[in-house]
Amino acid sequence: MPLLWLFLIVLAIAAVGFVLGRARALASAGGDVRNLHSLPSYYGNNVAIKTVVPAILVMLIWLIVQPMIVNSTISGMIPESSVAENSSLGLVMSEVRRTAEGLDNAVANGDMTEEFARDARADFTDVTQRLKDAGQIVTSDVTQPILRAAQSYRIMNATGNLIMSGIVLALALSGLFWGLRDSHAAFRARNTVEAAVRALLIGAASIAILTTIGIILSLVFNTVEFFRLYPATDFFFGTSWAPSFSGRGGSSDLGVLPLLWGTFYISIVALVVAVPIGLFAAVYLSEYATPRVRAVAKPMLEVLAGIPTIVYGLFALLTVGPLLLGIFGDDGLGWMQAGTAVMTAGLVMGIMLIPFVSSLSDDIINAVPQAMRDGSYGLGATQSETIKQVILPAALPGIVGAILLAASRAIGETMIVVLGAGAAAKLSLNPFEAMTTVTAKIVSQLTGDADFSSPEALVAFALGMTLFVLTLGLNVLALYIVRKYREQYE
Amino acid sequence: MDANFAKENEPMYDAPLGKNDVDAKDTKIAAKDVQVYYGDTHAIKDVSVDLLDKTVTAFIGPSGCGKSTFLRCLNRMNDTIDICRVEGLIELDGEDIYDKRVDPVQLRAKVGMVFQKPNPFPKSIYDNVAYGPKIHGLAKNKAELDEIVEKALRRGAIWDEVKDRLDAPGTGLSGGQQQRLCIARAVATEPEVLLMDEPCSALDPIATAQVEELIDELRASYSVVIVTHSMQQAARVSQKTAFFHLGNLVEYGETSQIFTNPVDPRTESYITGRIG
Numbered sequence: 161m162p163l164l165w166l167f168l169i170v171l172a173i174a175a176v177g178f179v180l181g182r183a184r185a186l187a188s189a190g191g192d193v194r195n196l197h198s199l200p201s202y203y204g205n206n207v208a209i210k211t212v213v214p215a216i217l218v219m220l221i222w223l224i225v226q227p228m229i230v231n232s233t234i235s236g237m238i239p240e241s242s243v244a245e246n247s248s249l250g251l252v253m254s255e256v257r258r259t260a261e262g263l264d265n266a267v268a269n270g271d272m273t274e275e276f277a278r279d280a281r282a283d284f285t286d287v288t289q290r291l292k293d294a295g296q297i298v299t300s301d302v303t304q305p306i307l308r309a310a311q312s313y314r315i316m317n318a319t320g321n322l323i324m325s326g327i328v329l330a331l332a333l334s335g336l337f338w339g340l341r342d343s344h345a346a347f348r349a350r351n352t353v354e355a356a357v358r359a360l361l362i363g364a365a366s367i368a369i370l371t372t373i374g375i376i377l378s379l380v381f382n383t384v385e386f387f388r389l390y391p392a393t394d395f396f397f398g399t400s401w402a403p404s405f406s407g408r409g410g411s412s413d414l415g416v417l418p419l420l421w422g423t424f425y426i427s428i429v430a431l432v433v434a435v436p437i438g439l440f441a442a443v444y445l446s447e448y449a450t451p452r453v454r455a456v457a458k459p460m461l462e463v464l465a466g467i468p469t470i471v472y473g474l475f476a477l478l479t480v481g482p483l484l485l486g487i488f489g490d491d492g493l494g495w496m497q498a499g500t501a502v503m504t505a506g507l508v509m510g511i512m513l514i515p516f517v518s519s520l521s522d523d524i525i526n527a528v529p530q531a532m533r534d535g536s537y538g539l540g541a542t543q544s545e546t547i548k549q550v551i552l553p554a555a556l557p558g559i560v561g562a563i564l565l566a567a568s569r570a571i572g573e574t575m576i577v578v579l580g581a582g583a584a585a586k587l588s589l590n591p592f593e594a595m596t597t598v599t600a601k602i603v604s605q606l607t608g609d610a611d612f613s614s615p616e617a618l619v620a621f622a623l624g625m626t627l628f629v630l631t632l633g634l635n636v637l638a639l640y641i642v643r644k645y646r647e648q649y650e
Numbered sequence: 651m652d653a654n655f656a657k658e659n660e661p662m663y664d665a666p667l668g669k670n671d672v673d674a675k676d677t678k679i680a681a682k683d684v685q686v687y688y689g690d691t692h693a694i695k696d697v698s699v700d701l702l703d704k705t706v707t708a709f710i711g712p713s714g715c716g717k718s719t720f721l722r723c724l725n726r727m728n729d730t731i732d733i734c735r736v737e738g739l740i741e742l743d744g745e746d747i748y749d750k751r752v753d754p755v756q757l758r759a760k761v762g763m764v765f766q767k768p769n770p771f772p773k774s775i776y777d778n779v780a781y782g783p784k785i786h787g788l789a790k791n792k793a794e795l796d797e798i799v800e801k802a803l804r805r806g807a808i809w810d811e812v813k814d815r816l817d818a819p820g821t822g823l824s825g826g827q828q829q830r831l832c833i834a835r836a837v838a839t840e841p842e843v844l845l846m847d848e849p850c851s852a853l854d855p856i857a858t859a860q861v862e863e864l865i866d867e868l869r870a871s872y873s874v875v876i877v878t879h880s881m882q883q884a885a886r887v888s889q890k891t892a893f894f895h896l897g898n899l900v901e902y903g904e905t906s907q908i909f910t911n912p913v914d915p916r917t918e919s920y921i922t923g924r925i926g
Contacts, residue, residue, distance in 0.1 A: 450732070531769035535832070537730060539782040539839055540759030549781065554772045 163223075166325050170215050170332045174208040177336045181207030181343040189345040198350035206349040207339030209356045215332040222324045230316045234309050252306065259310035260317075262291045278311060379628060382621035390414055390615040395622060401585035403605065403616045414619045416626060418585040422595035426506045426581060427570040429591060433510025434570075435563055438517025445518070446525040447547055458522070465515040469575040476508040476580030488592050496592035498582070503591045505580035509570055516566045524558035525551060557641045564638035568631040574599040598623050678703040678843060678873040679724060684738035686719055686728070693719050697738075697899045699892060701843075706865060706874045708884035708905065711894035712920065717877045720894070721845050724875065725761035726754040742843070759786050762841035766848040768828035770820030770835075775812050778820040778831060779803060782839035798838055806834025807864045826857020833864060844868060846876040850883065862887050881921055885909050893917045 185203035189195035231253065238252055266272040272290060287307055398415020441461060445454055481499025488496040528551050536546040582594025583604065605620040679701040686694035694716045701707050709717035726747060728734040740747050747757055770778050779799045789795035803809040808830040820831055829849060836844060850858040865887050868874055878884050884891055885905060892902040901908060901917045912918045
């Protein structure tokens with residue numbers, strides 16, 4: 161039975177359960193809603209929840225566990241001899257799955273009978289030919305062990321699905337009766353539904369957390385794998401980045417320092433642009449601007465935050481790069497060789513960060529109590545004296561937090577760097593030279609046909625982990641500072 | 651402390667009468683036909699009053715009667731509110747403070763203000779007090795500044811409590827200490843008039859007693875104007891009292907006279923608790 165049908169049937173049972181449960185509860189109260197503990201629809205929902213939740217949960221678990229069991233059983237069936245050289249069990253298994261799929265499709269199209277597909281004694285050359293005739297492409301010739309494995313794979317999956325359908329339907333029906341039995345006036349259906357809503361919310365929260373943990377774990381495992389192939393000291397302290405792709409042979413230099421330097425250099429240029437402009441914009445918006453100006457200007461500034469970074473990248477490549485080249489290039493001061501440089505990427509990234517700094521700082525400056533301003537004005541201070549000596553110091557921890565958040569954003573930025581900063585990993589002090597960052601190199605190491613067991617590809621995970629630790633550290637620091645600031649006025 | 655509690659227990663208006671003798675003093679601030687509008691709301695109507703030098707004047711009246719608004723007119727704090735408009739004449743030592751040539755920032759240095767809630771800046775105690783003298787350039791060097799700060803803190807009756815921790819943040823003090831710090835901060839710029847907007851409303855009775863004692867001492871050097879909701883407080887600390895009601899100045903006179911023998915029936919109703 162296809163999964164979709166099973167799912168729809170369970171939902172249909174639940175819908176019937178809702179109507180029945182509602183009616184039954186109402187009947188048990190003599191048709192008077194006031195005699196019920198909860199509103200009638202709660203009784204209906206109670207029945208529907210008891211029908212759907214256990215059935216669907218079992219279905220989900222079954223769908224995850226069954227392929228695991230089937231795979232391990234089938235893997236055990238494949239003799240070691242049939243795993244060819246420079247191949248692996250995984251490749252053979254995917255062949256088995258392809259063959260099984262081919263058989264399924266052939267049966268579904270009527271090119272083969274079910275009996276033939278299951279016939280253990282069928283000649284494998286014949287089967288291959290018939291699969292090819294039926295238009296089910298099988299990559300290489302199907303060997304005897306693979307065909308046998310594919311056949312049992314099909315059979316195991318089919319029986320598994322059948323058993324699952326039976327169990328799921330049985331669970332749905334028993335849930336229905338359990339719910340119906342409870343549908344009497346004294347039952348606290350409202351509380352049960354409340355508990356279900358709570359469980360749903362907890363589930364949503366834990367999915368987000370579990371995903372984070374999963375991402376970290378996958379990074380950690382691959383990073384550990386990388387350090388098994390490449391010495392950690394060379395990675396952390398190497399000053400040269402020269403990966404050689406496995407196809408060309410030779411060893412690679414995978415030192416992270418040039419990339420980290422590029423990352424920090426570009427981020428610093430970006431922050432030097434973004435922090436003063438963003439902060440002054442925030443001070444203007446929160447202290448000087450009339451409400452009407454503020455209502456227009458603040459959303460306009462925040463539009464900057466909504467522009468996709470690839471567009472900023474184009475802006476860097478097509479506008480800012482040539483502009484800088486005109487001033488600092490060979491025609492001008494002669495410091496700059498090409499349009500892609502630290503300065504180009506840094507300037508554009510700075511523009512991107514302005515709304516982050518200004519928007520967060522604006523909120524923080526507004527949170528400084530009016531009493532501080534009154535106190536300062538009352539002593540005869542001017543507006544700018546008040547801002548410089550009272551408001552900014554009071555808001556400073558929050559502003560530092562905002563700057564750190566902007567910094568972690570700058571460190572993680574990719575597209576602007578790819579398009580604006582060039583691709584050369586260099587340790588240089590000249591801001592008009594092309595450099596590259598950790599993120600841009602992660603992209604270039606993983607695009608193309610990377611072999612995921614080579615250090616050249618796995619280094620991407622080590623880079624990702626480095627970046628993750630850096631930005632996490634910055635975020636934690638920022639949150640700590642912001643929180644400390646909050647305590648000040650409470 | 652005990653003495654203060656005893657004071658609380660005394661009959662309501664008797665205590666201060668004896669000491670509130672008012673000699674003939676100069677007029678410090680003269681207001682004539684002052685009108686204040688918040689947008690379309692007419693908040694202050696035709697208020698004319700002469701506030702005397704070296705005298706504590708109390709503004710009393712029910713909430714929303716305009717006493718705080720009028721107080722904030724006296725140092726042009728209302729300028730910071732966009733929709734507020736002031737008409738009429740207010741003179742400080744015979745000079746119109748709303749004249750175009752008057753810089754409100756300079757005016758506020760002369761007419762200091764203490765607010766309802768203690769609002770020390772998130773700086774050290776020393777920097778809180780030194781803030782005003784610094785921005786007005788009152789000290790030639792560090793030693794002089796130290797002197798000004800110490801003098802202000804002594805006048806604020808808080809020197810002994812904080813002299814060993816001038817570097818500690820002002821926000822770490824207790825409520826009463828914070829308010830006295832704010833008074834010291836206002837005194838440090840050497841104002842001629844001190845405006846206080848319900849300075850004790852956020853304080854407990856002990857801190858209130860300390861602040862009231864301080865106000866009485868400040869009278870020797872400044873003209874003090876205090877807005878208060880507590881009629882006992884007005885009776886205790888002031889020599890002159892003005893009663894505001896619905897934006898009008900109903901009655902202005904000697905504190906002893908206002909509390910014992912009010913002319914206007916509205917004043918009598920208010921101080922005996924019938925309206926408010």
